[in-house]
Amino acid sequence: MKDVNVADEVTRAAVDLFASQGYANTSVQQIVEAAGVTKGAMYHYFESKDDLLFAIYDRMLTLQKSRLDEIISHGGEVDEVLRTVCVDVIETSIDFLPEGTVFFRSMHMLTAPRQQEVTRRRRDYHDTFAALIERGQDQGLFRTDIPHPVLIAHFFSDVHYLSHWYSPEGPESKSLVASQITDLFLTSIRSTG
Template sequence: MKDSHVADDVTRAAVELFARQGYANTSVQQIVEAAGVTKGAMYHYFESKDDLLFGIYERLLTLQKAHLDAIIERGGSVDEVLRAVCIDVLETSIDYMEEGAVFFRSLNMLSAPRHQEVTRRRRAYHDEFAELISRGQAEGIYRADIPLAMLVAHFFSDVHYLSHWYSPEGPEDKTLVAEQITDLFLSSIRRMDADT
């Protein structure tokens, strides 16, 4: 096994074990045995089990933030940009659904500094997302009669609920699901008298 694959193998093993038996019930020994590595190899990449749990979600946060920045950088109308961002969040959340589900079930077990870091980074992402809606409100596209925070929460509640019903083995294609949820969200925040 190449050294560069160790972190990925450990992460994959941890996700599978955390999903099957829970974070608290999974030992570092079980993780390294499932990954086929030594504890020393694991500790080269992860300081602790807490660090590993944080790393699982950190990868998704980093990916989604990079995509958000790239989509905004490309430009376009606020409606086009927000639609592209929504679809990306949904597709990447489906791609990393097991990781997301494990993380949200175990979030309360993170150490206080890690919990604060996740909260900070998620808030930063949500703030950029909210700024897009705010721009649309200023342009008269999106409704302003509902607090901005509620509009943001409305979308992300759908994202976080995905793991409760979506199955990659099911008949729904991830892109179609992402587009349909996005269209429902955008329809719900669009002003009835806005030009489409």
């Protein structure tokens, strides 16, 4: 196995095991056996199991925030930008369903400083998302009778719940589900005045 693939193989094995049997029930030995590497090889890239768990969060948070920033940088009408952002975060969440499962089941098992870092980065994403909603409100497109935190929780609760019910083998494609959830959300926040 090439050296550059070791970190990816270890991460993939960890995601599969953490998602199927839980972080606490997964040993480093199980991870390295599933990855087909030695403990020494794993420890070359990850200092600990906590380091490996954080790497899963870091990958998702970095990907979704960079995509959010890229979409916003292209500009456009705020309702179309928000639609694109919503579809993107749903599609990337579906692409990374096992990571999402790990994300929501195991965050409390990170060390306190890393939990704070994940929370800070999620808040940064949500603040950027909220700024889009606020722009739409300023333009009279979106309702103003519900506080931003409630609107954001409304959308992201659907995103966070995907790993509980969505199956890539199911009848709905990720694009269809992303479009449907986005339509429901945008209809619910559209100004009626």
